[in-house]
Amino acid sequence: MCADDSSQPLPAPIMPSIELQAALEAAHAAAEVIQGLYRRNLEVTLKADKSPVTEADVRAEQAIRQILQSRFPDYGFYGEETGRHAMDADNIWLVDPIDGTKSFVRDCPFFSTQIALLRGGKLVLGVSSAPAYGEIAWAERGGGAQLDGKPLRVSAVKELGGAILSAGNLKTLAASDAEWSRFGVLVGQVNRLRGYGDFLHYHLLARGSLDAVLESDVNILDIAALTVIVREAGGTVTDLAGAEIGLASTTILATNGALHAPILGVMRG
DSSP states (O other), rough: OOOOOTTTTOOOOOOOHHHHHHHHHHHHHHHHHHHHHTTTTOEEEOOOOOOOHHHHHHHHHHHHHHHHHHHHTTTTETTTTTTEEEETTTEEEEEEEEEEEEHHTTOSSOOOEEEEEEEEEEEEEEEEEETTTTTEEEEEEOOOETTTTOOOOOOOOOOGGGGGEEOOOOOHTTTTTHHHHHHHHHHHHEEEEOOOOOOHHHHHHHSSSSSSSEEEEHHHHHHHHHHHHHHHHHOEETTTSSOOOTTTOEEEEEOOSHHHHHHHHHHHH
């Protein structure tokens, strides 16, 4: 696997497709629902996997789904709250209405709406909206990435000694002595370790404010849109084994490209 060269020019912006326009509209509709319910002391229900869900999660996904399915009735839909539908379709929407519900219910602004499009098994579109944080990022394959309408570009840092690494969910990594030890080696080699978490460290990576993000416990709905955004900003995204991100992915390494192979090398031992 070859890491992306962040010195290469970004793709020239293209007119957003009707799919991207619809995804942006859906994200804005979800933001209206979420903002109206944020900090309202909503009742929290636990799902079978012990993750929380609120009225805001359900209503936001309904708003998203209504827009996307009305425009693209033949597309599949995989939603955090409503599950999988028509997963044999060539085009499948991947939606997490509130990624970071635990933050949402504790009045912490680090939550977002994630909307991605999987076409023929490839992630081709991503929208990441953080209404309480006041920003929205989006990207389409071959068309570059933007944050609030401004082009995104990953950093040009090439050495681990100068890199800022942000780590998120690491429970599974910490449970393995060998993997945790390798992570410790990596931490000792980078310039700085942070843990911004959720959408935030991917937005920071895509705009060049940090250089790598590593997580061992994720769901494809958490990372699909962010994968497209980081890649279109010039970065590289795989799982921690160096494999392509897909529906079954549970780990992620996202970097500025130049640091991808060195970090994978450390994490593989």
